[in-house]
Amino acid sequence: xxxxxxxxxxxxxxxxxxxxxxxxxxxxxxxxxxxxxxxxxxxxxxxxxxxxxxxxxxxxxxxxxxxxxxxxxxxxxxxxxxxxxxxxxxxxxxxxxxxxxxxxxxxxxxxxxxxxxxxxxxxxxxxxxxxxxxxxxxxxxxxxxxxxxxxxxxxxxxxxxxxxxxxxxxxxxxxxxxxxxxxxxxxxxxxxxxxxxxxxxxxxxxxxxxxxxxxxxxxxxxxxxxxxxxxxxxxxxxxxxxxxxxxxxxxxxxxxxxxxxxxxxx
Amino acid sequence: xxxxxxxxxxxxxxxxxxxxxxxxxxxxxxxxxxxxxxxxxxxxxxxxxxxxxxxxxxxxxxxxxxxxxxxxxxxxxxxxxxxxxxxxxxxxxxxxxxxxxxxxxxxxxxxxxxxxxxxxxxxxxxxxxxxxxxxxxxxxxxxxxxxxxxxxxxxxxxxxxxxxxxxxxxxxxxxxxxxxxxxxxxxxxxxxxxxxxxxxxxxxxxxxxxxxxxxxxxxxxxxxxxxxxxxxxxxxxxxxxxxxxxxxxxxxxxxxxxxxxxxxxxxxxxxxxxxxxxxxxxxxxxxxxxxxxxxxxxxxxxxxxxxxxxxxxxxxxxxxxxxxxxxxxx
Numbered sequence: 001x002x003x004x005x006x007x008x009x010x011x012x013x014x015x016x017x018x019x020x021x022x023x024x025x026x027x028x029x030x031x032x033x034x035x036x037x038x039x040x041x042x043x044x045x046x047x048x049x050x051x052x053x054x055x056x057x058x059x060x061x062x063x064x065x066x067x068x069x070x071x072x073x074x075x076x077x078x079x080x081x082x083x084x085x086x087x088x089x090x091x092x093x094x095x096x097x098x099x100x101x102x103x104x105x106x107x108x109x110x111x112x113x114x115x116x117x118x119x120x121x122x123x124x125x126x127x128x129x130x131x132x133x134x135x136x137x138x139x140x141x142x143x144x145x146x147x148x149x150x151x152x153x154x155x156x157x158x159x160x161x162x163x164x165x166x167x168x169x170x171x172x173x174x175x176x177x178x179x180x181x182x183x184x185x186x187x188x189x190x191x192x193x194x195x196x197x198x199x200x201x202x203x204x205x206x207x208x209x210x211x212x213x214x215x216x217x218x219x220x221x222x223x224x225x226x227x228x229x230x231x232x233x234x235x236x237x238x239x240x241x242x243x244x245x246x247x248x249x250x251x252x253x254x255x256x257x258x259x260x261x262x263x264x265x266x
Numbered sequence: 267x268x269x270x271x272x273x274x275x276x277x278x279x280x281x282x283x284x285x286x287x288x289x290x291x292x293x294x295x296x297x298x299x300x301x302x303x304x305x306x307x308x309x310x311x312x313x314x315x316x317x318x319x320x321x322x323x324x325x326x327x328x329x330x331x332x333x334x335x336x337x338x339x340x341x342x343x344x345x346x347x348x349x350x351x352x353x354x355x356x357x358x359x360x361x362x363x364x365x366x367x368x369x370x371x372x373x374x375x376x377x378x379x380x381x382x383x384x385x386x387x388x389x390x391x392x393x394x395x396x397x398x399x400x401x402x403x404x405x406x407x408x409x410x411x412x413x414x415x416x417x418x419x420x421x422x423x424x425x426x427x428x429x430x431x432x433x434x435x436x437x438x439x440x441x442x443x444x445x446x447x448x449x450x451x452x453x454x455x456x457x458x459x460x461x462x463x464x465x466x467x468x469x470x471x472x473x474x475x476x477x478x479x480x481x482x483x484x485x486x487x488x489x490x491x492x493x494x495x496x497x498x499x500x501x502x503x504x505x506x507x508x509x510x511x512x513x514x515x516x517x518x519x520x521x522x523x524x525x526x527x528x529x530x531x532x533x534x535x536x537x538x539x540x541x542x543x544x545x546x547x548x549x550x551x552x553x554x555x556x557x558x559x560x561x562x563x564x565x566x567x568x569x570x571x572x573x574x575x576x577x578x579x580x581x582x583x584x585x586x587x588x589x590x591x592x593x594x595x596x
């Protein structure tokens with residue numbers, strides 16, 4: 001049986017309580033919010049834990065504005081100086097990719113799941129019986145497996161792509177980059193609007209983000225609507241659903257890493 | 267500043283131009299494609315009703331537009347074309363060249379690379395869902411041949427200003443009217459295509475309102491809160507809905523035209539392929555009128571915002587306060 005690397009994603013230091021000996025790789029960081037880019041102090045602590053527990057480290061980065069680009073620069077400088085051969089950075093922003101290639105020459109880059117365009121709408125499963133099989137196949141594929149994109153990513157220093165455990169199953173064909181699969185939480189949508197921050201101000205919903213107090217780290221919502229067919233979860237900017245059922249043929253699709261999400265990611 | 271407006275029927279082209287559009291964008295969804303891909307693969311983000319029905323229609327739209335000195339852009343802005351959809355995409359590009367289209371609006375990175383490799387000779391515009399929130403993203407696309415970027419909806423004015431300043435060789439557009447959304451286009455995987463195809467299915471679900479519970483962007487949720495008690499006290503539980511302030515239909519940023527003008531923004535886009543022609547014409551006239559006021563002496567300094575808001579109320583019959591594309595703070 002092909003070896004399947006076991007990784008775990010945590011978004012904060014508090015998440016370390018979930019890390020056990022089962023895992024050989026630690027994913028740390030956030031995908032959805034530049035306000036959560038870790039400080040050097042936090043990174044230092046995470047690196048120390050990874051070293052102590054003999055875990056390989058992957059830093060996860062979000063999509064960013066120019067503010068976030070500036071915040072990431074010292075982080076990348078630190079990572080470049082303190083990395084080992086297995087240290088990776090996940091990019092969810094093509095601007096961040098450009099910066100890493102041009103200014104830092106960081107090896108071991110990974111294309112994050114915000115940039116691998118799968119069909120993530122959970123309502124696909126509601127219509128499964130009405131849709132021809134070949135059409136359903138279309139919904140299981142990702143545009144990141146298109147050959148011309150694969151060549152470009154390889155030249156850009158990306159050796160791995162990240163996928164979600166979408167409800168209709170994953171399908172990959174052809175010459176493929178290595179892939180990781182996040183489970184059980186699947187991203188459905190992301191906004192710049194932070195649900196939990198927006199509800200706090202004077203108990204009225206606000207479209208704007210008041211000074212962020214990182215409420216997302218301490219609280220979460222479950223969202224239910226009958227037409228969705230499944231509950232959604234949110235801690236901040238993203239809404240996700242849960243699918244903990246794993247396919248049996250993942251290794252045949254060059255998926256060699258599972259990334260466990262012990263909590264709703266934020 | 268240019269006004270870029272949508273067309274989804276040949277009969278609209280002349281009316282859109284006469285209303286004041288400087289540039290036109292459209293999509294094509296031929297009937298043969300609908301049948302070939304079993305209704306589940308769309309060439310762009312709009313349903314068939316938001317698209318021209320044939321390449322003959324596209325040719326005619328281009329002819330009318332070029333006769334009036336107006337360029338035409340073809341939207342190929344699907345967010346994630348898998349390999350099996352490339353024959354459809356290649357056909358769209360081939361026909362776009364044949365019909366004399368001036369540019370392609372794209373989002374998908376694989377498609378962008380393909381267009382660059384094929385040397386189509388067409389200009390490349392990156393659509394909203396290409397998610398260019400920062401200057402490095404803009405330069406990434408510029409490196410691959412893009413000459414114009416349509417910025418994401420959720421940007422602050424100072425962020426837009428910074429991008430225009432730092433990337434002077436790229437033209438920028440913002441969406442100025444209609445189709446507001448609480449989510450980021452490029453990072454949203456709620457499928458409006460599923461909604462278009464299976465809308466009647468939702469209508470039959472017990473407890474679902476046919477239209478209301480169809481579009482994911484407008485769903486009302488029962489919210490349950492989990493977490494810190496101090497936060498729980500300040501959050502209203504069992505909230506049913508996101509309020510009207512996130513309405514798709516009425517989003518507007520026209521009062522910010524004076525600021526965009528100062529920044530050097532190239533164009534403002536009216537969203538709404540699929541909207542009625544009356545609405546589109548009204549929208550174009552409103553933006554055109556506002557731009558005319560802007561270009562008059564002294565208007566940039568004083569009272570422009572208020573006069574636009576007043577005009578919005580008069581023309582559309584609703585207050586624009588809750589549907590602003592550019593509220594302060596992000």
